[in-house]
Amino acid sequence: MGSLEQVVEGRVWKLGDSIDTNQLAGGGLQGGDPASTLRINCLRGLRPDFTDQVAPGDIVVAGTNFGCGSSRQTAVEALQLCGVVAVLADTVAGIFRRNSIALALPTFAVPGVSGLVEDGEVLRVDYPARVVVNVTTGARGELASLPASVEAIYRAGGLRQVILARLAAQGIAPAP
Amino acid sequence: MAGKTIAEKALSRNSTSGESVAAGDLVDARVDGLLAINYLHVGGTYRQMGFPDGPPTVFDPERVYLMDDHVQPPRSVEVARANRESAGVAARLRLGHYRSEMGIGHQIMLESGYVRPGELVVGNDSHTIAYGAVNAVSTGVGTDEAAYVWAFGDLYFTVPETIKVTLRGERRPYPFAKDVILYLAGRYGDSFAQDHAIEFDGPFCHALDMSSRVTIADHAVEVGATFGIFPFDETTDRFVAASGGDGRSYEPLEADPGAVYATQVEVDCDSVDFQVAKPFRFDNVVPVGEVAGRRIDQARIGSCANGRFEDIEIAARMLRGRRVAPHVRFYVSPASLAVYRQCAQAGLIGDLLEAGVQVDSPGCAICQSPGIVLNEEVCISSTTRNYHGRFGGATCADAEVYLAGPATVTAAAIAGEIVDPRDYLGG
Numbered sequence: 012m013g014s015l016e017q018v019v020e021g022r023v024w025k026l027g028d029s030i031d032t033n034q035l036a037g038g039g040l041q042g043g044d045p046a047s048t049l050r051i052n053c054l055r056g057l058r059p060d061f062t063d064q065v066a067p068g069d070i071v072v073a074g075t076n077f078g079c080g081s082s083r084q085t086a087v088e089a090l091q092l093c094g095v096v097a098v099l100a101d102t103v104a105g106i107f108r109r110n111s112i113a114l115a116l117p118t119f120a121v122p123g124v125s126g127l128v129e130d131g132e133v134l135r136v137d138y139p140a141r142v143v144v145n146v147t148t149g150a151r152g153e154l155a156s157l158p159a160s161v162e163a164i165y166r167a168g169g170l171r172q173v174i175l176a177r178l179a180a181q182g183i184a185p186a187p
Numbered sequence: 188m189a190g191k192t193i194a195e196k197a198l199s200r201n202s203t204s205g206e207s208v209a210a211g212d213l214v215d216a217r218v219d220g221l222l223a224i225n226y227l228h229v230g231g232t233y234r235q236m237g238f239p240d241g242p243p244t245v246f247d248p249e250r251v252y253l254m255d256d257h258v259q260p261p262r263s264v265e266v267a268r269a270n271r272e273s274a275g276v277a278a279r280l281r282l283g284h285y286r287s288e289m290g291i292g293h294q295i296m297l298e299s300g301y302v303r304p305g306e307l308v309v310g311n312d313s314h315t316i317a318y319g320a321v322n323a324v325s326t327g328v329g330t331d332e333a334a335y336v337w338a339f340g341d342l343y344f345t346v347p348e349t350i351k352v353t354l355r356g357e358r359r360p361y362p363f364a365k366d367v368i369l370y371l372a373g374r375y376g377d378s379f380a381q382d383h384a385i386e387f388d389g390p391f392c393h394a395l396d397m398s399s400r401v402t403i404a405d406h407a408v409e410v411g412a413t414f415g416i417f418p419f420d421e422t423t424d425r426f427v428a429a430s431g432g433d434g435r436s437y438e439p440l441e442a443d444p445g446a447v448y449a450t451q452v453e454v455d456c457d458s459v460d461f462q463v464a465k466p467f468r469f470d471n472v473v474p475v476g477e478v479a480g481r482r483i484d485q486a487r488i489g490s491c492a493n494g495r496f497e498d499i500e501i502a503a504r505m506l507r508g509r510r511v512a513p514h515v516r517f518y519v520s521p522a523s524l525a526v527y528r529q530c531a532q533a534g535l536i537g538d539l540l541e542a543g544v545q546v547d548s549p550g551c552a553i554c555q556s557p558g559i560v561l562n563e564e565v566c567i568s569s570t571t572r573n574y575h576g577r578f579g580g581a582t583c584a585d586a587e588v589y590l591a592g593p594a595t596v597t598a599a600a601i602a603g604e605i606v607d608p609r610d611y612l613g614g
């Protein structure tokens with residue numbers, strides 16, 4: 012799982028505009044369990060080679076409106092199950108962005124990022140330095156700072172950890 | 188000081204710190220209601236956090252609305268088990284509004300009076316945004332966020348900037364609400380309101396019945412909006428009074444005169460033709476004439492967008508004395524049991540069956556995969572989305588789904604191909 016502080020460098024899977032939640036997590040083939048069903052169908056309709064070839068540490072780069080559609084957080088989980096450690100898109104749909112924060116998948120809206128990198132090139136995502144670098148070509152883009160409270164959710168490891176901590180503070184759950 | 192938009196007012200009023208907020212601020216806000224659909228989801232989050240028996244607490248048992256809507260009747264043992272656990276959790280936490288029956292959660296929320304004008308409501312389904320129809324400030328959130336709200340009753344929000352959409356024109360027999368929102372998407376794109384609130388306004392808006400307002404507010408998420416809010420007026424007042432609910436008081440919200448808008452858009456609704464969204468995007472919109480002649484295999488009416496009495500009445504009226512084309516499977520699913528009952532009492536169900544329609548049970552299934560559309564098939568539907576694989580998953584990613592209003596869908600079902608519905612609508 013990626014984290015904000017970690018500098019990640021990975022192969023880019025470049026996608027188009029308005030990649031929706033049905034393409035990310037819309038079912039189809041039947042896996043052995045819910046997680047494998049999610050994994051094997053992720054982007055399959057669009058890129059049949061994706062789930063066979065994607066490797067841990069890979070990065071998804073897309074155009075505008077990435078993750079539009081339903082509120083299903085399985086859209087984020089499916090990418091995580093495929094090993095994707097970061098998502099960068101020109102713009103990101105609101106609920107997908109919230110879900111990626113909740114599940115601590117680093118996701119960044121970077122206007123113009125789809126023009127910065129081609130499919131198969133290597134991208135470095137360096138949030139501490141607020142920069143994204145196409146390692147293949149040297150092209151660079153800026154990462155905007157996330158609000159401190161959002162960074163805190165990432166640092167906790169996701170919203171479930173925040174829930175557990177707050178339940179513990181109320182004496183409902185054991186201290187983490 | 189600048190005036191406030193409806194979104195700014197709602198999030199200021201509910202801010203846990205009591206501070207007044209403006210567009211761009213990040214705020215922790217108390218929510219007035221949580222729709223939790225499918226216990227499978229929130230229950231799964233708690234199970235993975237070490238609570239196998241479900242949430243250990245609830246922020247307010249009267250403000251969490253738990254529904255089994257997407258998964259009733261259950262289609263797998265796993266889901267059947269989750270629904271059983273759902274009932275157990277509702278009893279243990281004494282939830283005041285647990286609804287296990289068939290029907291779409293959003294329709295049940297609205298017709299039961301569970302959501303009131305001006306309230307800030309979230310739900311773990313993107314079409315929670317539909318409650319903007321009754322002047323609520325509502326939006327979809329993820330499962331873990333719903334689990335968070337379930338326990339604590341608050342959540343972080345980025346206060347959105349607001350786009351004002353003024354709908355002009357008089358209310359004529361058509362276009363229908365679906366045509367208006369499809370036109371808006373086609374004209375401005377599927378992310379034109381991304382991370383923004385929309386405030387709908389204008390004379391056409393006030394002339395719309397509640398069912399039509401729900402269609403438009405429901406689809407605000409299809410153009411990227413966080414909230415899609417209608418003004419409160421007599422129509423809202425009558426609808427809310429009739430829906431009953433627990434009778435709790437409410438305060439409608441309207442924008443201040445000096446409210447600042449990111450953009451203002453006007454639509455002359457009288458000049459809007461029947462619209463169709465071609466595969467595979469909500470904004471891939473053309474007037475119906477441009478796709479006339481496309482042969483269809485399947486037609487659907489239903490969903491939170493267009494599964495109400497008013498939608499089904501249009502279909503029944505058009506089908507009297509006519510029949511569904513022999514090669515077309517036409518499914519109609521009332522949005523809730525209450526809608527079903529209303530349709531049955533008005534004789535509409537008989538009309539549909541007589542004409543060869545396959546009347547399906549109420550619920551969300553009509554908008555998902557059951558009734559799969561194969562890659563070589565074509566469907567026209569009044570439901571919410573036409574994405575790749577919407578009606579069959581990744582292995583049916585090339586199946587074509589056209590979105591349209593109930594009249595255009597019904598006309599296509601009769602003709603066996605997409606046609607201008609005017610000839611079937613009568614005077």
